[in-house]
Amino acid sequence: MNKGLAGDFSMLKGEPPIKFLTKANKMEREGRDIVRFEIGQPDFESPENVKEAAKKALDDGFTKYVPTMGIPDLVEAIQDDIKETRGFRPTKEQIMVLPGAKPGIFFGLLALVEQGDGVIYQNPGFFTYDSTIGYLGAKKQEIPLYEKDEFRMTPTQIEKRITDDTKVIMLNSPQNPTGSVLTKSDIRAIAEIAEENDIYVLSDEIYSKMLYDEMEHHSPAYLDGCKERTILLDGFSKAYSMTGWRLGYAIGPEELIHKMDLLVADAISCTTSFVQKAGVEALRNSHDFVDDIMEHFTERREAIVSGLNEVPGFSCIYPKGAFYAFPNIKETGMKSEELTDHLLEEAGVCLLPGTAFGSQGEGYLRLSYATSLDEIEKGIERLKEAMADIL
Numbered sequence: 001m002n003k004g005l006a007g008d009f010s011m012l013k014g015e016p017p018i019k020f021l022t023k024a025n026k027m028e029r030e031g032r033d034i035v036r037f038e039i040g041q042p043d044f045e046s047p048e049n050v051k052e053a054a055k056k057a058l059d060d061g062f063t064k065y066v067p068t069m070g071i072p073d074l075v076e077a078i079q080d081d082i083k084e085t086r087g088f089r090p091t092k093e094q095i096m097v098l099p100g101a102k103p104g105i106f107f108g109l110l111a112l113v114e115q116g117d118g119v120i121y122q123n124p125g126f127f128t129y130d131s132t133i134g135y136l137g138a139k140k141q142e143i144p145l146y147e148k149d150e151f152r153m154t155p156t157q158i159e160k161r162i163t164d165d166t167k168v169i170m171l172n173s174p175q176n177p178t179g180s181v182l183t184k185s186d187i188r189a190i191a192e193i194a195e196e197n198d199i200y201v202l203s204d205e206i207y208s209k210m211l212y213d214e215m216e217h218h219s220p221a222y223l224d225g226c227k228e229r230t231i232l233l234d235g236f237s238k239a240y241s242m243t244g245w246r247l248g249y250a251i252g253p254e255e256l257i258h259k260m261d262l263l264v265a266d267a268i269s270c271t272t273s274f275v276q277k278a279g280v281e282a283l284r285n286s287h288d289f290v291d292d293i294m295e296h297f298t299e300r301r302e303a304i305v306s307g308l309n310e311v312p313g314f315s316c317i318y319p320k321g322a323f324y325a326f327p328n329i330k331e332t333g334m335k336s337e338e339l340t341d342h343l344l345e346e347a348g349v350c351l352l353p354g355t356a357f358g359s360q361g362e363g364y365l366r367l368s369y370a371t372s373l374d375e376i377e378k379g380i381e382r383l384k385e386a387m388a389d390i391l
């Protein structure tokens with residue numbers, strides 16, 4: 001008999017969408033036509049110039065181990081991008097290249113949080129936060145998001161939630177799953193609250209380049225340039241449609257980045273060498289690509305939100321960033337998960353229950369509109385018919 005596994009794995013959530021995705025895949029194999037709204041990844045090909053850069057790196061034999069912190073030309077490209085987009089230039093020692101932004105959440109929290117420390121985060125929110133915080137034995141200090149606040153976590157809510165144990169505030173703007181975007185004054189107030197209370201801010205800015213209505217991105221790093229307490233996470237998965245490449249980065253206080261460097265060295269040695277070359281090309285020469293996909297997302301947002309507002313029992317506010325619609329389904333009287341199952345089975349539409357992102361997601365669904373306009377229109381027609389039958 002073995003002695004059992006370490007840690008409370010019951011806290012780890014894995015990927016909640018898998019359950020629905022697997023069922024939809026099975027239905028497709030059985031011949032059903034399913035409209036897919038569950039997947040949080042852009043449907044566009046990665047940029048051609050980025051693919052070429054990776055191919056060239058392979059042909060040049062750039063296939064060996066590279067520095068754990070990242071290759072110098074990518075680190076420099078990140079410094080330039082941060083200067084342009086956030087207004088400060090981090091030192092090389094403040095930057096840690098990672099296989100995605102997600103490892104920044106995991107290694108960042110691992111480096112910051114001890115058992116019993118409090119972590120403030122949004123509910124509903126990206127499921128990895130709740131999962132990692134729970135596994136590390138940290139205290140969950142959730143903040144409920146309300147539709148009346150356009151799903152924005154307010155500085156007042158944060159102030160009320162802070163206790164002596166609070167070590168980290170997690171931000172995510174633009175947000176998954178609601179598409180909410182914190183205003184400049186929200187961000188400024190939160191950064192100041194963190195400073196006054198000597199709390200770290202882990203700011204997941206993976207959707208920073210995906211905004212609508214001429215909104216601008218704001219980061220709490222404006223206050224300390226990531227020198228004292230802000231850890232900024234960003235990456236290539238969403239804006240450059242590079243989910244499978246696994247490339248992202250963390251920027252933070254040098255002391256913290258050094259700790260993450262030690263963890264990453266033991267866990268993965270380094271981020272894939274030739275993928276980093278592709279990252280340089282993405283940051284330096286792919287602005288047009290991002291503009292282009294955002295034009296498509298703007299059209300799709302209009303189609304999906306206006307369509308959802310015509311579905312009996314649904315109402316949906318416009319997301320201000322990312323590519324998720326988060327309709328309110330409370331008028332249907334059905335639970336989110338029950339309705340999700342029903343819509344998959346009866347209407348052939350796969351989406352996610354708001355509860356996949358936390359208890360506060362009850363009464364909502366999440367639809368990713370990273371799919372074509374034709375599919376969006378087909379999906380909306382099916383939802384209208386299915387809901388008209390029920391209500």
Ligand SMILES: Cc1ncc(COP(=O)(O)O)c(C=O)c1O
Nearest residue numbers: 040100101102126176235237248
């Ligand atoms: C809020 C948020 N952070 C991080 C990630 C993961 O990013 P990456 O693919 O760079 O690891 C996602 C992906 O869905 C996300 O929604």
